[in-house]
Amino acid sequence: MALLLLSTAERGEVWPRVFAAAGESIVVGEASVAEPAAIDHIACWVPPQDLSIYTGLKTVISVGAGVDHLPPLPAGIALSRTIAPGIETMVRDWVVMATLMAHRDMPTYLAQARNRLWRAGKVMAAGARTVGILGMGRIGRLAAASLGTLGFRVRGWSLSGTPVDGVEMFAADGLDSFLGGADILVCLLPLTGSTRGILGEALFAKLPQGARLVHAGRGAHLDMGALSRALDSGQLASAILDVTNPEPLPAEHSLWNDPRVILTPHVAAQTDAREGALHALAVIRAVREGLPIPGLVARERGY
């Protein structure tokens, strides 16, 4: 019985050491699979198209936190996603950075610098702006806590609207009120059928005029055409994006050179190789002992 790893060269070096220390078997790369029936777990970003040869397969382990890119799995195969502790704080750090960059007019100052222009605008205190966080899971709560400490007023939106200390919470049916007071909108939603395309014209129109967008969700949340129109009309002042639609952003796309937009290439977080291996080991042991699988994804819910 072994885990098959289909991933980066770095993981291919680190995971076998972690597995050897734990006394577990691992095969790196499909070319190294001698006996497909002995593979009971596959850790990957994208699984092989044909899983039928892996007759003993019990779980597919996504090496990242996202699973929205995965096709449906055959019945009886569980899906686990890797949420390493380091992932959450990495995304939190990117969100804090991007929110401060939006708040402190970095798109304007970067554009001025390209034109060799030294011109100071008015500096606003953090307390003068409200940050609205779409998606109040673990990362959303971490971001809310850090941003609150910096003095921002923070509001959050989640399906349940479950109370969070120091955050003005809104539930599913409170979306319009939530948006109406969000000077900086941070998207940390999971991608599901109901959130796909949510960052579009109707949503932007409900924000205060001149609002700023910080997007660390998924590219498919975002209607890129609606974003450009909202920037052109002044409804949005700027956007800091770690994800785009499509992704990677094609070289010819107009957003690359839009002075109101700052792009990073999906680097809000990366799963640390060792942390990912430890997650996989935890899944293997849970399956063996019949315990709840860490990171188990409820596919009908989408996250």
Added chain:
Amino acid sequence: MALLLLSTAERGEVWPRVFAAAGESIVVGEASVAEPAAIDHIACWVPPQDLSIYTGLKTVISVGAGVDHLPPLPAGIALSRTIAPGIETMVRDWVVMATLMAHRDMPTYLAQARNRLWRAGKVMAAGARTVGILGMGRIGRLAAASLGTLGFRVRGWSLSGTPVDGVEMFAADGLDSFLGGADILVCLLPLTGSTRGILGEALFAKLPQGARLVHAGRGAHLDMGALSRALDSGQLASAILDVTNPEPLPAEHSLWNDPRVILTPHVAAQTDAREGALHALAVIRAVREGLPIPGLVARERGY
């Protein structure tokens, strides 16, 4: 008896309202001074060259936190600098933003974006880097606390080396050891005779290779030629600067287009007009009642 305000149009509108509400007299602009002998306080960034006509002058109040640009004052005239509460958290916010931008390779990603290039580098956890803060006054301690909460290891350097919770402190003679472990160096020093030009070749050489610089002190701390050479040699990987030398940075300066450098035009903080007026009122009352003057500057110490 009155205060003479020599400052921006915004302060010229806000201060008279605050003074009127407090029952104090204010004159805005030297052209409005009917009786120079009645002026006992001048609030300004740069005072008039000839102060001799103000025979009743007791204090000069700098409308900002800096006083290094001020000429020596005649004996018997006190100097107060304005450190509004909002200033400290504004600078803290800029430092947190700039440190995260240095940590998360924003100079690289911005340069790639100008070339329409989507390429992710390795993401490092905050805990993998040590931030070294030069200058552990109130703003340094605020920045240390925020950066520590984000997971950075934080060390601080001050003349006294006074202990600070959660920070590895170094005193004056520990500068070399301090620098040797500073992956990201943050300058928050006051400008004095002994700190002028401190960010130069000798100091950069003591940092770990590939260190990053975040500068929110004064332009005159920085040897700009040494900075360019350290970037060229790889001793420094990048620099995020809110101040330059000279300032404003001339349009023809090579740093404007250096892809390893991000510049903001001295906007880490601005004194809020109302907060500045309240500081001036506090100075006026302290002088009248013979109490310690808020923000009194010990000129021989320089801050």
